[in-house]
Amino acid sequence: MSDDVMISLDHVSKRYRGQKVPAVENVSMTIHRGEIVVLVGPSGCGKTTTMKMINRLIEPSSGRITLDGADVTSLNPTELRRRIGYVIQQGGLFPHMSVATNIGMVPRMLGWDRRRIDARVDELLDLVGLEPGQFRNRLPQQLSGGQQQRVGVARALAADPPVMLMDEPFGATDPLTREHLQNEFLRLQEKLQKTIVFVTHDFDEAIKMGSRIAVLGERSRIRQFDTPERLLAAPADETVAQFIGAGASLKQLNLRRVGSIAYDEAHLVTSQESPAAVLRHLDESGDWAVLTVDGERRPLRWVGPRDLRPERDTLDGVGIPAPTVEPRATLRDALDAMLTCGCGAAVVVDDAGRYRGVLGIDRLMRAITEMRETERSRDRGVAEASYYRPPMPRTLAAPAQRGGAR
Amino acid sequence: MTFLEYLQSRRTLLLAQTLEHATIVLTAVAIATVVGVLIGVATYRHRRGRAIAVAVAAAILTIPSFALLGLLIPPLGLGYVPPLIALTLYAVLPILRNTVVGLTEIDPALREAARGIGMGPLRRLATVEIPLAWPVILAGIRVSTQMTMGIAAIAAYVGGPGLGHQIFSGLANLGGVNSLNQALVGTLGVVILALAVDLCLALLGVLTRPGRGARSAARNPRSAPPAGAAATAGTAH
Ligand SMILES: Nc1ncnc2c1ncn2[C@@H]1O[C@H](COP(=O)(O)OP(=O)(O)OP(=O)(O)O)[C@@H](O)[C@H]1O
Ligand SMILES: [Mg+2]
Numbered sequence: 001m002s003d004d005v006m007i008s009l010d011h012v013s014k015r016y017r018g019q020k021v022p023a024v025e026n027v028s029m030t031i032h033r034g035e036i037v038v039l040v041g042p043s044g045c046g047k048t049t050t051m052k053m054i055n056r057l058i059e060p061s062s063g064r065i066t067l068d069g070a071d072v073t074s075l076n077p078t079e080l081r082r083r084i085g086y087v088i089q090q091g092g093l094f095p096h097m098s099v100a101t102n103i104g105m106v107p108r109m110l111g112w113d114r115r116r117i118d119a120r121v122d123e124l125l126d127l128v129g130l131e132p133g134q135f136r137n138r139l140p141q142q143l144s145g146g147q148q149q150r151v152g153v154a155r156a157l158a159a160d161p162p163v164m165l166m167d168e169p170f171g172a173t174d175p176l177t178r179e180h181l182q183n184e185f186l187r188l189q190e191k192l193q194k195t196i197v198f199v200t201h202d203f204d205e206a207i208k209m210g211s212r213i214a215v216l217g218e219r220s221r222i223r224q225f226d227t228p229e230r231l232l233a234a235p236a237d238e239t240v241a242q243f244i245g246a247g248a249s250l251k252q253l254n255l256r257r258v259g260s261i262a263y264d265e266a267h268l269v270t271s272q273e274s275p276a277a278v279l280r281h282l283d284e285s286g287d288w289a290v291l292t293v294d295g296e297r298r299p300l301r302w303v304g305p306r307d308l309r310p311e312r313d314t315l316d317g318v319g320i321p322a323p324t325v326e327p328r329a330t331l332r333d334a335l336d337a338m339l340t341c342g343c344g345a346a347v348v349v350d351d352a353g354r355y356r357g358v359l360g361i362d363r364l365m366r367a368i369t370e371m372r373e374t375e376r377s378r379d380r381g382v383a384e385a386s387y388y389r390p391p392m393p394r395t396l397a398a399p400a401q402r403g404g405a406r
Numbered sequence: 407m408t409f410l411e412y413l414q415s416r417r418t419l420l421l422a423q424t425l426e427h428a429t430i431v432l433t434a435v436a437i438a439t440v441v442g443v444l445i446g447v448a449t450y451r452h453r454r455g456r457a458i459a460v461a462v463a464a465a466i467l468t469i470p471s472f473a474l475l476g477l478l479i480p481p482l483g484l485g486y487v488p489p490l491i492a493l494t495l496y497a498v499l500p501i502l503r504n505t506v507v508g509l510t511e512i513d514p515a516l517r518e519a520a521r522g523i524g525m526g527p528l529r530r531l532a533t534v535e536i537p538l539a540w541p542v543i544l545a546g547i548r549v550s551t552q553m554t555m556g557i558a559a560i561a562a563y564v565g566g567p568g569l570g571h572q573i574f575s576g577l578a579n580l581g582g583v584n585s586l587n588q589a590l591v592g593t594l595g596v597v598i599l600a601l602a603v604d605l606c607l608a609l610l611g612v613l614t615r616p617g618r619g620a621r622s623a624a625r626n627p628r629s630a631p632p633a634g635a636a637a638t639a640g641t642a643h
Contacts, residue, residue, distance in 0.1 A: 057522055082524035092519030096537050096616030106523050139617045155523065 005069075006163060006195040007031040007054060012063030014049055022061070023049045025219040033162075036189065036196040038210035040203055041243070046220030047199045051165050054197065055084045067163065082106055085164035085194070089171045091152030093140040099125070099151050100136045106159045124154040129184060146177040153185065157192070167199045182208055183328045187351070203244060207232070207254040208330055215240050228255055250332070252371055258334050259327030261367045263348055263357025266291040271300065271315045275308040278315065291322060291347065297354045299324055299347040324349045325359065331367060334359055412587040420572070424595055427568035428603065430561065431554050434490055438497030439547055445498075446505025446543075447531060456506050463499035471496070471557050475564045489561030496557055497550035504546025508539025537616050544614070548607045555600040559592065569595045 008030045015022040024046045031037045039047045052058040054065060056077045065072045072080060093102050103124055104117040112120070122132040128150040140148055149169060156164055170178045170185075182205065189196070200206055206213045207228040214225045217239060224236035232252055235241040244251065267281060267290045278290055282305050289304040292315050303319035312318075323337035324347045337346040344361040413420065442463075449455035471492065478488035512535060520530045536543075562570025572592030576585045612618075 055522060057518065078524045078526050080524075081522060086519070086522035088515060088519055088522065090515070092515050092522075094516065094519070094534055094538075098617075105525075109524060109529070 004033045005030050006033045006067070007197070008066050009050075009053075010064040010066070012050075012053060012060045012065060014046075014053060014058060015061045022219055024053070024060075025221065026063070027220050027222060028063075029214060029222060029225060031195060031197065033195050034193045035211035036198055036209055038198045038200060038206040038213045039216055040200055040206040040213055041216030041220075043201060045216050045218060047201070047216060048167055050216070050220045051167060051197055051199050054163075055081050055086060055165060057081075082109060082159060083161050083163070085156030085158075085161040087149075087152050087156045087164065087166040087169040089168045090145070091140070091148040091155075093148055093151055093155070095140050098137050098139060099130075099143070102140065102151060103155045103158050105155065110159055120158060124157055127157070127188065128154045130154075146173050146181060149173065149181060150184075153188075162195060164194050164196045166196060168201070169198070170205070171200070178205075179329070179333055183326050185209075186328050204251065204254055204332075207251060215243060253332035253335060253368065254330045256331045256367060256371065257327060258325050258329045258331065258346075258348055258359060261331075261359070261363060264360055264363065266345075266347070266355075266358045268293050268297070268355065269303075269315065270295075273315055275310050275312055275315065275318075278303060279305065279308050279310065289319070289343075291355070291358070292319065293355055296352070298352075299349065299355050302341075302343055302345070322347045324353070326351070327356070331364060335364060338364075407584060407587065409587050409590060412584055413591065416591075420569075420591065420595065423567070423569050423571060424599055427555075427558055427570075427596070428599055430486070430490055430493065430567055431551060431558050432603070434493035434554055434558075435497050435501075435547060435551050437494045438550055439501055439543075441494070442498045442501030442546070443505050443536075443543060446502050446509060447536075450506045450509045460499070460503055460506065463502050466495050467499045471560050472563070475560065475566075479564055484565035486567060488564055489558065489566035493554045493558055493561070497554050500546040500549040500553070501543065502546075504542045504549075505539065508542030509535055511542070512538050540614060540616060541611065544607065544611050548604055548611075551603055551607060552600055555596055555603070559596055569599070 009027055012024060012027045013022050014024040027050060029037075039050060041047055049058055053060045054067070054072070056072055059073075067075075067080070067084075093099075094105075097105075100118075100121045103121045107117045107120055121136065125132040125135055130147060130150055135143070135147070135151075140151070143151065149172075153166075153169065156166075170181045173181065186209070198206075198209055200209075210228055212225060212227055213231055215223045215231070215236075217223045224231060224240050226236075231240070232244065232255070235244055267285065267287055269278060269281075269290050269292055271292050271294075273292075281287070281290060289302045292300040292303060294300060299322045301315075301317075301319035302322050303315055307319045309318075320341060320343060322343075323341045325334045325337050327348060327350075334346045338344055338361055346359045348356045348359055350356050407415070445459050446456075449459045474492045474495070475488055478491055482488045482491070516534065516538070517530065520534045525533070558566070558568050559570035559573055562568060562574050569592045572588045572595070574592075576588030576590070576592060579585050580589075
């Protein structure tokens with residue numbers, strides 16, 4: 001096998017004691033360095049069991065698992081686990097320890113000195129977007145759910161492990177927070193290039209996060225192991241198609257990022273601008289609205305001709321709040337933002353929330369059309385309507401082989 | 407003599423007996439804490455093991471104290487040792503039972519998180535499990551302390567130390583001079599001592615609440631008191 005294989009599962013099965021049917025049966029897959037492999041499938045199909053066998057929280061009944069070329073059963077389990085970051089649902093933080101102690105746990109076990117641990121803790125808090133001075137000494141119960149999950153991710157990253165296992169890490173948060181955490185995590189991953197096994201039962205999350213996605217069925221059987229694009233375009237069988245669910249073409253919006261398409265520019269004004277001047281600009285340019293921004297060029301509101309009251313001096317509080325998206329957000333997120341404000345445009349902002357451009361609904365439509373055309377030309381011969389219906393011969397391909405291919 | 411005059415005249419003796427009483431109870435509870443926590447830790451994972459341990463401790467508690475004290479005299483003689491052993495045996499059950507409850511009530515996800523980030527079994531016990539179970543264990547220690555306070559009074563009957571002497575000599579010559587004062591002062595002494603010690607333990611509970619040390623522990627994790635030290639800290643009072 002090539003050296004860029006980080007984790008491989010070779011005919012792995014697990015039967016829990018006292019159970020007739022195995023929870024995981026004969027699973028083989030290879031995971032390459034630096035990719036995010038998402039295990040997705042219905043509840044109880046064995047995702048967690050499969051993942052926990054990698055760090056030996058669960059011992060396989062048969063089969064072989066290697067990590068960076070070494071059979072995991074030949075390694076000391078506690079040492080193995082210190083080399084693998086582990087994030088579980090709701091963070092799994094120790095409630096009686098401060099945020100800093102939680103994060104510093106693995107470095108401490110590895111014998112780092114205190115100064116180095118303290119520095120590392122602050123660095124990680126920064127990395128996951130929590131201000132160290134404010135959060136270092138808090139207890140987990142003094143954090144919101146999303147903040148706890150960030151700390152959970154920071155703890156897993158503490159000793160800079162090459163591999164991370166994440167079991168529904170963003171499971172217990174509201175959709176908005178989840179989207180934010182996902183974007184943030186993708187931004188981190190661009191820098192860190194970890195090898196990640198990510199478990200979820202949310203298919204949209206799988207499409208967004210995964211370099212490759214393994215759709216699992218009963219007993220963790222791999223139904224399809226493919227890139228998100230291929231999975232949406234050509235589900236291997238009826239079950240996978242069902243799992244992808246209705247609206248596969250809408251889900252393709254999850255594949256493209258806001259940053260990958262061109263932006264328009266808006267006319268920026270401060271809130272101190274006079275309504276009369278704005279009205280003049282709108283008349284001359286034919287723009288549908290101007291965007292008010294604060295001193296840091298952070299977008300505030302869209303102001304159209306009908307919002308303007310010539311008798312007032314400023315634009316304070318005038319117009320409708322402008323929805324924003326980050327370049328890392330998906331087109332789907334952008335569409336959501338446009339629909340919620342009903343204004344047909346989302347403002348693209350950088351990490352600090354500053355204006356970078358405007359994404360209009362027409363640009364979005366053009367991107368969608370392009371995507372469909374590329375898809376269609378790639379799958380020439382597959383009728384457009386058969387998005388859900390598998391091309392017959394492909395169903396017969398063994399999932400394991402499919403998984404081996406990059 | 408009035409009650410207060412009696413108190414005045416026997417001040418030194420009464421203080422000494424109170425101190426003896428407190429010492430034997432706290433020593434017994436300290437030993438019982440070590441024994442109870444150790445047995446709890448060793449058995450809580452195994453359903454059969456912890457059932458047997460708790461049943462044995464419960465059975466011991468049903469032996470009438472007179473009988474147990476009496477039975478310990480032939481092999482050990484009169485004096486300090488038989489009551490200490492008897493009190494320790496009685497004190498084990500609440501501590502053992504609460505240790506088992508405290509440890510089994512820990513969220514399995516936390517235990518797994520500890521395992522998942524690479525903590526070995528001993529480290530898990532010392533840094534996660536015992537600290538989280540500690541409030542429940544301490545509640546058991548308080549029950550044991552209250553219970554043995556009363557039983558310790560009976561130790562005087564077999565030559566043991568403590569306020570029991572006041573009660574027994576009072577009851578032995580009921581109707582005699584000062585007999586009522588003696589019985590009263592012994593009984594009240596035990597009650598007041600019990601309340602005072604319980605107050606100290608409650609305070610200890612506040613001071614050792616999990617997470618309380620987080621502020622300093624954040625800078626220096628090693629300075630957090632290890633569970634063993636906290637468990638025996640009660641004897642220092
Ligand atoms: N410790 C255990 N003992 C016995 N059976 C178990 C144990 N853990 C899991 N199982 C069973 O194994 C199967 C797979 O469980 P697993 O937790 O891996 O599923 P999952 O895909 O992670 O599900 P979910 O999405 O609900 O988390 C389930 O049928 C479950 O009941
Ligand atoms: Mg699971």
